[in-house]
Amino acid sequence: MLPSHPPIGVNRVPSLGLGTWQNTDTERCAESVRTALEAGYRHVDTAQYYGNEAAVGRGIAAADVDREDVLVATKLHPEQSGLAREQVVEGVEDSLDRLGLDTIDLCYVHWPVGNYDAAETLAAFDELRDRGRIAHVGVSNFDTALLEEAMDVLDAPLVAHQAETHPLLAQDDLIEHAQANDYYHVAYSPLARGEVFDSPVLTDIAEARDVTPAQVSLAWLLSKENVCVVPKATSERHIADNRAALDLTLTADEIARIDAIEREERLVERDGAPWQD
Secondary structure (H helix, E strand, O other), X not given: OOOOOOOOEOOEOOOEOEXXXXXXXXXXXXXXXXXXXXXXXXXXXXXXXXXXXXHHHHHHHHOOOOHHHOEEEEEEOOOOOOOOHHHHHHHHHHHHHHHOOOOEEEEEEOOOOOOOOHHHHHHHHHHHHHOOOEEEEEEEOOOHHHHHHHHHHOOOOEEEEEEEOEOOEOOHHHHHHHHHHOOEEEEEOOOHHHHHHXXXXXXXXXXXXXXXXXXXXXXXXHOOOOEEEOOEOOOHHHHHHHHHHHHOOOOHHHHXXXXXXXXXXXXXXXXXXXXXX
């Protein structure tokens, strides 16, 4: 079992991160990153596709937090940078320049589509890790077969797999694979793009515990071994509300009630995604 709130270091990812998808206003994005870090977050998640790496970098630089205490994650996109070897190398250098960093702590393959080729793409990630340009390797939106292939190809350990995960899309098979293979399952869209606020089970538990449905959703995910969450938040209030989930421990009965939700709704789709095969 990986620790729930691990320190930065080899194969360690803080359990709560700040998601930045759709946070494209430069000033607001930089301010939300600064606010989150100064509120105790130690994990910031961005991507080339989000168009905000420069703003994220500004927020990191502005925060009164030591750089070495923060895990910064970004993702290489198959259409924006491409995933052939030279494209990966150039894409990482471009992301480093925008972020204003010397090293990306955790770099993901954003989608296994386009010109993604496990042998070529992941060899480039290994090369960049050997050169110190990235510290850890992750993948995103894979299925278990692609995860097995990636682990076979990589020289570096697979540290994280990021996938849409929330009470309405539990992803049990992916979480079990992460637990069995000792890497992190990083849940994106952990609040189901706000739909957790309309879930009778989550709202009932939230009312009984005098917390928010967002906190219940995040606490449910964090109750699972090897699971991290990267909820998006831009306001100081939402940043603090999400962080409060770290202090919420659900009972076994509450966890079982959420586990029993039968609705399975995927909110993120794209052509060629592995689950469409």
